[in-house]
Amino acid sequence: MPETSAGRVPRSVCQENHRFRSGRKRGYCMLYCITTSFIRKSAIFLHAPRAVPPSPCSCYYPGRMNIIEITAKSLLRKQKQVDAWFCSAYGMNIYRGCAHNCAYCDGRAETYQVEGDFGSDISVKVNAPELLRRELDPAGKRKPMKRTYIFIGGGVNDAYQPAEEKYRLTRRALEIILGYGLHVHVLTKSVLVERDIDILLKINKAQSAGYNARAVVSFSFSSADDKISRVFEPGVPPPSRRFSAIKRLKDAGLYCGIYLMPVLPFITDYPEQIEAVFKAGTEAGADFLVFGGLTLKEGRQKEYFLQALRRFSGAAGDLIAGAGDLPLQYDVIYPGDPYKPGSSYGNARPDYCSLLNEVVFTVARRHRLPLRMPPALFRGIMDENDRIAVMLEHMDYFHRARGHKSTFGWAARKVRELEAPASAMGNRLRSVSGIGPATADIIGEILATGTSVKYEKLLYGSM
Structure with missing residues (x-):
């Protein structure tokens, strides 16, 4: 990373941000200056050889999973219209709860009604294949399904979390999708998806209503930094391993995307961190990169994340001045409503979001990586x-x-x-x-x- 010892951002990014800030109100610029000051200090800590101590968040690793096998009444989730983020009108949650246990996951929020401990109590829909086969069967439908991707992923689970290694329900779902000649978009943090390259390639070669079927596999990241990932994503392979998986899938002939979601304020939102994701994604051959900020819904999700954040900032505070202020900084940009848990989407302040967007757009212009799934990947599908x-x-x-x-x-x-x-x-x-x-x-x-x-x-x- 350039100029790490000084914690400085590349000159081109500074010039671009200066032009962006020049016309803004004073308070807007003050927020930027506060953010940049902490970001530069964080850069020194996070990329120093002694970086994150081995112990601060070890408690977030799940000791063991508590598997609850359930018989579901339905599986396929139908949306009123095609979702522009994932290019899908259908999705599914084969599991509920996720042993990846990412500290920031909003699937933990009360609004999703996931019972038990989100990171260790995993509900498994053991009859998912039978439900999917029935729900995809055109013979049982009054009108045909929309032509679009079927999305395997979701806010309350990862379809390739550790339980999938035993139950293989996601693999069976792919086999059923292949049997109907449909298209699929998988979003995961797990490299277990490499196990199913054979089926995904078959989907790519299948024919559906005169069109080539297509499989897209996307990986989600919060940064390209393995050390940060160990703290906030304790149950998943490091980013470097996920980028290797993208390269392997691309070499095999599949389409791959990156979802840089969420970008963590004051931790992974500074230009060098975002640049690193674009660079690694481009080198791996990714077809597109979608980014999004962190949402903190009042209640369980926000409380759990802030607990991880305090441990992280406490460890960082031993090495650099100001690192211990991270929770206070989050209180500024995520004011929320403590009297109405779950009453909002938990978005950051609009002025912070605008600054983050501009940083990402600046980096994107240099790397020429599409910021949404490009039309070539859904032309002929929708x-x-x-x-x-x-x-x-x-x-x-x-x-x-x-x-x-x-x-x-x-x-x-x-x-x-x-x-x-x-x-x-x-x-x-x-x-x-x-x-x-x-x-x-x-x-x-x-x-x-x-x-x-x-x-x-x-x-x-x-x-």
């Missing part, structure tokens, strides 16, 4: 209107992440409401309320070329 709507929602997100107003989200909704394919609308599309001439021109460009110039610029962090 119906025409869904594909256009997902791209418009991507554009809406990027505009809002920069603090700009956007009508693309509303336009996406209107496209989904069309009774005919957008390509059949012709010039009538320009007069649809909520779409209008400018967006209609972008839609026309997408229909003609598969993408648009404006979309591509946003996808790679420009504009």
Whole structure:
């Protein structure tokens, strides 16, 4: 990492952030200065040879799993529309609870109603394969399923957590998806997914309604730093091993993504840390990188994370001044509502989120790695209107992440409401309320070329 001894960020990033801050209010700049000051100190500690002591968070490693076998009534989760983050309208939780026991996981929050200790009491839906086979069977449906990815992952489990090694339910789910010629998107932190390369490759070669089926495997990270991962992700392989898995899957011929989620404030949000993820992802051959900040929902999730944070900052405080202030810094950007546990999404303050977005966009421009699943990976998989709507929602997100107003989200909704394919609308599309001439021109460009110039610029962090 460049200039670690001084804890300084690369000059190009400093120049970019200075330009970004120059027009902001004084309080906004003060937040940036506080953040940067602590980040620079953290860089010295985290990358020094003596870095994280071996013991501060050893209590977060699960001693053993308490397996609870359950018979579920249903498995497949259907959404009203295709999700633009994962390009899926269907998902499943084969397990509930997760022995990966990541300190920041919001699956621990009360709103998800996971009973017991989230990191050690693991519910296993032993009848998941039978349920999935029945729920995917077209003979039992009044209308066909949406053409989209089936998402294997979720907020309350990792489909490749340690229990999967014994039960092999995720592997059986992939075999069923292969049997129906459907598409799959897997999100995991575990390299156990390498075991199923054979099935994933078969899915890639299968035929579905005249289209090639496709398998995408994504890995989630909070940083590229193995030392940080040992503290906040005690039950998963280190990031370096996950990047090796991406390279192996790519070499085998699969598509792979990275979900840099969550970025941890004052720990993994400084430019060198984010740069390291982009660099390692590019070298491994990743097809895209999606990023997101940390949410801290009031109640169990926030309390559990802050416990880990105090242990981490206490260990760091022995080496550098100011490291012990981490919990206080989190109180500033996550004010929450202590009287209404679970009443909010637990997002950080908007001004902090804007700063984080700008840092990520700056790094993304240098590495030319798409910040969403690129259209090439869902073209021919989704119906025409869904594909256009997902791209418009991507554009809406990027505009809002920069603090700009956007009508693309509303336009996406209107496209989904069309009774005919957008390509059949012709010039009538320009007069649809909520779409209008400018967006209609972008839609026309997408229909003609598969993408648009404006979309591509946003996808790679420009504009």
